[in-house]
Amino acid sequence: MKISFLKIISAFLILFTILIFFLALFVDKRYSTETIVGKQIDNFEIKFLLSNRTFKKNDLSKDQYHLINIWASWCLPCKKEHPTLMNLKKEKNLSLIGINFKDKKLNASGFLKELGNPYDISLIDKNGTSSIMFGVYGVPESILIDKKHNIVLKFIGPLSTKDYKTILKLINEK
């Protein structure tokens, strides 16, 4: 049986189109963390929440893990994850850095006064531009950094019990 060239090309074009659409159905690149995890954090300089001093990458200690938590007083899921952060505060191997995102100082202070302050270092990102450095989409988000200042994990949304256990396992690993 002779298969014509015309039929081969037609079949190829149809299959190619179907394949592209089929593959596209399974692609969801929104909220991807794969590009940032495993990389060294970039140099940053962010203002402290309650003073005019700035905190830089070089100020990060090298004997502890760091959990950078991006939060805001107007964010309800941040309230939901707050007890988890309070529990993480008890871990000696972990330093918590809170970056207050697009918020008012007064509201941020009120939030911490009311619910407790889990952070060892509290910073403020008034217009949200410093958080872009950490590939932030919104609040809350958390980034776990190892002792060599590499990004180990990134959590989008409030920290769950599962996330809490994952963090504990990682920071207590030898």
Next chain:
Amino acid sequence: MKNNFLIILICLFSFELSANENISLETKIFKNLRCIICQGQSIAESNSDFAQTIKIVVRDKIGQGENEKEIYEFLSEKYGEWIIYRPKFNFVNSFLWFSPYIVLLLGGLLIFKYFRKRKQ
């Protein structure tokens, strides 16, 4: 035949280049950035918080003297290449870049063969 095809390709590319030159750098970058948290909107079109922040970052970076390529590199490093509408030209993406031309050629060939067969 070969020369005609090349001329058409060059015309298409030059038309696109001249159109882009008229748009300001800032707008051009905004239009080429995807608002990742939105449904099918670019940073230029979106009023979301995320888009507003990206706009500030892009303006700051232009102000600091960074060029378009450097800005795309910075943002794709943080959010992945997905944030850029026009994918980079590299080995991995080469199929993506060339496939429209391949499909165009095959389609043309298909039409040519079809009409030749009908004529016969």
